[in-house]
Amino acid sequence: MNWDHLLSTKRTGQENLKEIKHDRTQFQRDYDRLIFSSPFRRLQDKTQVFPLPGSVFVHNRLTHSLEVASVGRSLGNNLSRKLTEAGLGNPELVAEIGSVVAAACLAHDMGNPPFGHSGEAAIGHYFTNGAGAAFKDQLTPSQWTDFTRFEGNANALRILTHAFRGRRQGGFAMTYTTVASILKYPYASDLGLKKYGYFQSEKEIFKHIAEELQLKVLDKEKEIYARHPLVYLVEAADDICYQVMDIEDAHKLKILSYEETYNLLTAFFDKKTEAKEFDKIADVFNEVSDLNERIVYLRAKVIGKLVGLCTDIFWKNQDEILNGTFKKGLVDHLTGVELEAMETCKKLAFKRIYKHQSVVEIEIAGFKILGTLLDEFIKAVINPNDFYSKMLLPFIPEQFKVTENDLLVNKIQSVLDFVSGMTDVYALDLYRKISGLGLK
Numbered sequence: 001m002n003w004d005h006l007l008s009t010k011r012t013g014q015e016n017l018k019e020i021k022h023d024r025t026q027f028q029r030d031y032d033r034l035i036f037s038s039p040f041r042r043l044q045d046k047t048q049v050f051p052l053p054g055s056v057f058v059h060n061r062l063t064h065s066l067e068v069a070s071v072g073r074s075l076g077n078n079l080s081r082k083l084t085e086a087g088l089g090n091p092e093l094v095a096e097i098g099s100v101v102a103a104a105c106l107a108h109d110m111g112n113p114p115f116g117h118s119g120e121a122a123i124g125h126y127f128t129n130g131a132g133a134a135f136k137d138q139l140t141p142s143q144w145t146d147f148t149r150f151e152g153n154a155n156a157l158r159i160l161t162h163a164f165r166g167r168r169q170g171g172f173a174m175t176y177t178t179v180a181s182i183l184k185y186p187y188a189s190d191l192g193l194k195k196y197g198y199f200q201s202e203k204e205i206f207k208h209i210a211e212e213l214q215l216k217v218l219d220k221e222k223e224i225y226a227r228h229p230l231v232y233l234v235e236a237a238d239d240i241c242y243q244v245m246d247i248e249d250a251h252k253l254k255i256l257s258y259e260e261t262y263n264l265l266t267a268f269f270d271k272k273t274e275a276k277e278f279d280k281i282a283d284v285f286n287e288v289s290d291l292n293e294r295i296v297y298l299r300a301k302v303i304g305k306l307v308g309l310c311t312d313i314f315w316k317n318q319d320e321i322l323n324g325t326f327k328k329g330l331v332d333h334l335t336g337v338e339l340e341a342m343e344t345c346k347k348l349a350f351k352r353i354y355k356h357q358s359v360v361e362i363e364i365a366g367f368k369i370l371g372t373l374l375d376e377f378i379k380a381v382i383n384p385n386d387f388y389s390k391m392l393l394p395f396i397p398e399q400f401k402v403t404e405n406d407l408l409v410n411k412i413q414s415v416l417d418f419v420s421g422m423t424d425v426y427a428l429d430l431y432r433k434i435s436g437l438g439l440k
Contacts, residue, residue, distance in 0.1 A: 045426070160182075396414070
């Protein structure tokens with residue numbers, strides 16, 4: 001792979017249109033288009049890890065995505081400078097890598113359903129263990145795998161590129177490069193791998209983008225492609241943010257003490273070789289007595305350090321990344337105290353944060369709510385003339401509506417489009433309404 005092909009301003013659904021010059025660059029337009037979109041705006045009411053805030057404001061999907069975009073832009077700008085200095089790629093497009101990565105970071109969670117990480121599992125559970133199991137023999141094995149292993153990453157690609165009813169061709173009409181930069185798993189669901197990048201419905205658009213950007217084919221028979229190199233920067237920005245910000249949120253919620261949080265964050269710095277960093281921390285703490293602000297300062301220092309290290313890891317391994325032979329993510333290649341500190345944070349997060357009662361409670365609720373919504377609305381689209389169905393169908397937005405003659409797979413997927421795009425609050429409200437729990 002090479003940067004001359006990897007950076008493209010062609011847009012999905014607009015391949016035959018003449019490119020018009022704008023005050024903003026094509027990649028900046030991608031970023032702005034996402035910021036002003038409804039699917040992105042709905043992320044403000046979707047759980048990241050902890051339930052949506054009461055008296056203490058913690059991260060939701062929107063604030064997380066904005067922070068990831070900020071870190072991603074820094075990583076992209078760092079790479080852009082290095083490529084420019086090395087004379088690689090089209091200078092005009094290379095200069096915009098920060099904008100590409102930032103836009104991809106905004107979009108990386110847009111396909112995630114309500115109720116945090118358990119939302120995907122809840123959808124899969126409906127098909128494997130719920131009423132949805134009855135559809136297995138009526139779908140192809142690949143379609144069935146798409147539903148039973150519903151994947152937010154694949155759903156993000158669908159949101160960005162699919163022409164929903166009444167909408168234009170190409171979905172968001174994003175540049176090929178921005179779309180490719182969110183494809184962490186450039187292969188289909190039916191390979192038996194843990195994650196995947198696209199539903200069968202988006203297979204052709206995925207292949208078209210991959211071929212246009214000349215992504216390397218790693219396995220022709222299984223149709224496995226190498227990642228677009230910028231995926232590694234998007235992934236690193238996400239890894240850095242959720243790992244460090246979850247620690248900060250846990251401190252705000254008093255799940256972790258100040259001492260525990262201080263030790264976790266300062267562990268990213270070597271006391272022997274980075275003594276000056278500890279001197280800077282001490283100077284700031286002499287001025288700042290607010291414990292939350294101290295943690296904010298430490299978090300910022302950790303993120304800044306990790307951005308620099310991940311940039312260096314990418315540049316050092318650029319040949320492997322372009323050859324499609326680089327393994328794992330950039331964060332996985334940390335060494336020394338940074339690797340040890342990151343591993344400690346991960347272990348603690350799984351033990352103390354992700355298993356916290358407040359997190360488990362919303363996961364349980366999500367299973368019940370999403371299972372019920374899927375069951376009721378799939379029945380309605382399959383049996384549209386039923387009296388009860390006629391009462392339910394008006395809830396489905398025009399863009400997700402189907403006809404009686406549509407294939408079963410399209411009817412089911414239309415409901416998945418509808419339900420996965422809901423906010424936590426709307427899903428709960430609709431669940432209450434159709435369950436009769438909202439009546440006084």
